[in-house]
Amino acid sequence: MDALPVKERSGLPYASQVVQENLEGQRFPVMHACGHDVHITSLIGTAQIMAAHKETWSGTLMLIAQPAEEWKDSGAAAMRAAGIWQRFGTPDFALGFHVAADIEAGKLFASRGAAYSAVDSLDIVVPGIGAHGASPHRGRDPIVIGAQIVLALQTIVAREVSPREPAVVTVGVFRAGNKRNVIGEEARLELTVRSDSGQTRTLLLAAIERIAVNIGRAGGLPESQLPYLEMKGGVPVTENNADLASQVLKAWADELGEDIIAVYEREGMGGEDFPFFTQDPVIPSVYFSVGGTSQARFAAFEAKGQSLPSHHSPLFQIEPRPAVISGVLGTVIALRSLMQNRAVEND
Ligand SMILES: [Zn+2]
Structure with missing residues (x-):
């Protein structure tokens, strides 16, 4: 039965000493x-x-x-x-x-x-238009658009879900950029989304997509290059x-x-x-x-x-x-x- 890749520090006499290899060969x-x-x-x-x-x-x-x-x-x-x-x-x-x-x-x-x-794992991919960091007006910055998306996502639970209904939208990962003076071509947000009913689950996923797409639009991304969701799997309630x-x-x-x-x-x-x-x-x-x-x-x-x-x-x-x-x-x-x-x- 599956253990987790965590080094036990419980101090118990029978604490795990085991080191194991995962499917990628890391120990x-x-x-x-x-x-x-x-x-x-x-x-x-x-x-x-x-x-x-x-x-x-x-x-x-x-x-x-x-x-x-x-x-x-x-x-x-x-x-x-x-x-x-x-x-x-x-x-x-x-x-x-x-x-x-x-x-x-x-x-x-x-x-x-x-x-x-219910747990839904999904990524929001925010396309950008690359440019020199000294000439931001020549591009479209996916970090700024992505950051606005992160903040706007907070309004879903606060303003769209009933106050008596549990829901979570967490952005656990924000990946973007390779160099301080380069405006890159992509930002990626990795989310975990939680709900206790099918109705709330549908509401959350629809709101996330609506916010991501429309903040991309507001940030000046062309219609052919708007943010989109990549679903990474989930479990029902x-x-x-x-x-x-x-x-x-x-x-x-x-x-x-x-x-x-x-x-x-x-x-x-x-x-x-x-x-x-x-x-x-x-x-x-x-x-x-x-x-x-x-x-x-x-x-x-x-x-x-x-x-x-x-x-x-x-x-x-x-x-x-x-x-x-x-x-x-x-x-x-x-x-x-x-x-x-x-x-x-x-x-
Ligand atoms: Zn567990």
Whole structure:
């Protein structure tokens, strides 16, 4: 299961010492900085319990060990493209989980709506007309046009999206120019765009294109050389089925007590490639969260006035035992509840 090219600095006795080669042949120290070791361990634990207690459920259980959740080419999309449903059958529902460093270890959480956001990766290419830096009037400067685009993009979330609707437009990379006295022929902006609904996703992408093209026009670029978008892939919203989520939450509370359910609100707009499994055809699904940080660690960071290291940080760490136990329990209880009910319905 994929580790990340991050050198672990957690100080744990079992911290990763591994150095690995990527597909381009570059060597990097790697660590499980997102908790995928918890996920695969919990999947094995779930398999053991479900196999050992077949009398507690009925139906067909398909366990998916998906590779490449962190890679730019999604492992979930690759498994769909390889015909996983055609080869093994289409499930009636799907479950998945992610360990969460910002939830207390031993707790579980499931949203009744969007669990993770849609992510769109795209570039805005801004053509320029090259000239001497001392004679800017002879050209069209893609850096100045690009900079105006960056600022104008900020108005989309501020002025076009409803104030009660989450959305992010981040320009993470601005590449342009090779020499201080040369006006170049291109600027390239690399964006990540996040949304929690299909409607907002469409609005954001349309607004980005409209702003880029028209600021290019305002900057005097000819109609044949206006800025354009290059789409670099994306994932849809991870939308939990509300009824299924309610059923899972009730099963957890019935078996483990109400306290097992974390009081939690998403702070950012992270994405997941799980929806590649659950869209087209739509498979009702719940993607839940499993707490991974001890109360003591939360308290220690709060006392220092520091925020807890996030996923993908070199300081990321998860309490392995409670995280894996809750991962297995959360999954097994949810599966038994769902697979029991189906058996009753079929009688
Ligand atoms: Zn990750």
